[in-house]
Amino acid sequence: AEVTTEANPDSVTPASLARLREGGFTRISFGVQSAVPHVLATLDRTHDPARVPDAVRWAREAGFEQVSLDLIYGTPGESMDDWRTSLEQAVSLEPDHVSAYALIVEDGTAFARKVRRGEVVMPDDDETADKYLLADATLTAAGLGWYELSNWARDEAAQCRHNLLYWHGAEWWGVGPGAHSYVDRRRWWNVKHPAAYAQRLAAGEPVEADGEDIDAPTAALERIMLEIRLRSGLPVAALDRAVRAQVPVLAARGLLDVVDERLVLTLEGRLLADAVVRDLTD
Structure with missing residues (x-):
């Protein structure tokens, strides 16, 4: 491990x-x-x-x-x-x-x-x-x-397996002050201050500061934003059909390659990754 x-x-x-x-x-x-x-x-x-x-x-x-x-x-x-x-x-x-x-x-x-x-x-x-x-x-x-x-x-x-979990949208538990967790499409985070965290633990109180439920459209958007960063690429199937027409346009501009039905950023595309994400999600 x-x-x-x-x-x-x-x-x-x-x-x-x-x-x-x-x-x-x-x-x-x-x-x-x-x-x-x-x-x-x-x-x-x-x-x-x-x-x-x-x-x-x-x-x-x-x-x-x-x-x-x-x-x-x-x-x-x-x-x-x-x-x-x-x-x-x-x-x-x-x-x-x-x-x-x-x-x-x-x-x-x-x-x-x-x-x-x-x-x-x-x-x-x-x-x-x-x-x-x-x-x-x-x-x-x-x-x-x-x-x-x-x-x-x-x-x-x-390769950092810990971070790969984030980039692939996997679930994780975070323990400690300020730690974030993501399970069952719910993201939450603990209180940041160590003293407040310890006080809540001692009192048997929840240490969660706040959280949010991630709906299906948001989860799909986050997948695109994260997986496009990887050399292993983003599956074309992860895109809405309406935006798949952008793929050949971005490829013609030299921003990405299509390899085994996956979108992989070129070096130029890595410099303009935020713009590529916008084109694939608008």
Whole structure:
């Protein structure tokens, strides 16, 4: 079974990793984000990039079957050379898996307020696309193949089975503060604050904060939005007949291929995935 834990590179030691492995964890994902100090500072990350190789080595020595690295691109002030440095350090460590996500600024955060005030400037779409292309080229050359828009793996065994459940629309139970669950077309989430969560547990009260029922049309829409992200593709049969006429149009534009009755995004299509989804759902 895949049992994953996440960690910051500066929060682990050889002893702590050994205990995690002895406790049954088989996979570890390190929040590397960047190998460049000024980028980490902008992201308010505290670890020293020089610590990352040590953390990866210790995880290997502890016996973890899979080691994954999480990267973020598109941070204000990050140059193309900065991003290249982060990618090159990542592949030099020979990870089994890499996730690379464009920075998303959450509303209500201090970072969002800085963006709104013009204190930091987010990169434009062209720069973000160029960084994605560089990531794909670098990771592919290092033997890591894309299997989801933002995820690359050494082989099928190294793909994150946990996340594949989400992308395939499977059911899951979440345990703990803020955890989400999805069962029988119902999605719900627990209270976020650990103290409130513990208080409800102690009182024998439900820990659910809120939830929503997912009707059939919404479930069908979510399937398209999630499965089109996968290299395994989206079955043509998942589309309403009314929008299937869009398939040859999108294929002619070079945005997707039809392989064994499944829609698979091309590299260009991966850059424009949101637009493809709109065309397949409008």
